[in-house]
């Protein structure tokens with residue numbers, strides 16, 4: 001299953017928890033078998049030591065007793081050969097075989113790449129400090145979680161790969177300070193010298209031999225005769241002689257302007273007003289009122305509360321779970337589907353008629369929007385992964401309005417879960433931030449009243465910091481709205497029917 005990019009869906013990560021649990025159990029069995037062997041050897045050794053003590057007392061008396069000497073000869077003739085066999089046999093072969101079998105299911109290079117990208121997105125978008133992240137402090141919330149020195153080094157190597165040396169330095173400094181407090185892991189070793197070496201290389205890549213020199217000095221105090229450090233010292237001394245100019249420090253990772261840059265943490269435009277929806281949708285609303293928060297009048301953006309029940313949300317998630325697959329790009333004509341670079345989630349398309357819950361969601365959408373939803377795309381259920389996000393985009397299918405083809409007039413997002421931290425939907429041009437709240441529906445028009453694209457509705461799914469973000473999107477077509485929302489070229493305002 002590792003080819004399925006599980007790091008792109010928090011739900012899918014459960015598979016790893018199960019595998020990790022089995023591997024730990026397997027290692028416990030391995031230890032158990034080793035202990036049995038050790039125990040048996042100790043028992044036999046105890047007996048042999050008793051005899052040994054006897055003949056140490058008086059060797060001649062010992063061998064002159066035929067019982068002793070016969071027993072000794074027989075034992076030495078046949079038992080030691082058996083001991084050789086016994087000692088060379090490895091206990092825990094079964095457990096080793098299990099480990100070999102499961103290695104095909106361990107995370108691959110792609111999975112680490114997904115996870116690194118997700119962590120880096122969270123760090124850079126929300127401006128988190130490596131030191132805080134490593135100690136479980138995520139955007140002002142302290143968790144009982146921490147990174148190991150290996151984790152920090154891996155994140156540093158990723159930053160080095162992105163030529164983001166300042167971030168790499170911070171991760172390496174954290175790794176060094178963590179290594180100072182613990183003994184080296186005998187199976188997966190990593191020591192301060194290894195990390196120092198990477199740090200010095202990082203400074204050298206930035207043409208900063210001064211910082212490299214300081215770090216080296218500190219490390220050489222701990223290990224004055226380490227050959228690697230001494231070699232590096234020579235190289236740094238040469239760097240210093242040539243006085244190469246300092247490279248400008250790059251600012252973070254490129255591409256971040258496609259994301260929210262942490263805006264969802266900043267001040268948000270407050271709602272315009274709250275009301276009970278009675279007019280815009282279907283006549284049903286006269287009976288059952290829907291609590292509404294109008295987030296923007298122009299373009300029209302609203303949040304409808306308590307639209308889905310808890311059991312409907314559970315049902316929608318349960319229906320989707322076995323069908324989830326990594327989000328791909330939109331497939332035009334016969335072009336192959338590619339893994340999406342802009343959205344890191346797993347998704348599935350659900351027919352509106354597939355379950356009672358989808359039927360109810362379909363019905364309620366008509367109730368609250370008054371739009372004809374029967375001609376629209378299916379429901380798309382998404383579950384985001386580590387640092388999962390959706391880069392800034394607008395929802396219309398075509399970059400230019402073409403009145404001969406149908407277009408996504410509006411979008412409705414059903415939030416199927418709360419997200420404890422991060423994961424907001426942010427309208428970047430309007431600075432309107434919506435934090436997912438299970439059961440609510442976010443609705444907006446993508447087209448202005450004229451029918452043209454309203455580029456002010458560009459939005460992004462901000463990286464999830466903590467939580468499993470589930471949402472269900474319905475893109476509603478203009479096709480079929482001739483009577484509900486006719487185009488009006490003279491009106492500039494958005495399509496609001498009062």
Ligand SMILES: O=C(O)CCC(=O)C(=O)O
Pocket residue numbers: 390395411413423424425426459460461462471473
């Ligand atoms: O994840 C989000 O909050 C935004 C999702 C979105 O933009 C979409 O489904 O079109």
Ligand SMILES: [Fe+2]
Pocket residue numbers: 393394395411459
């Ligand atoms: Fe969108």
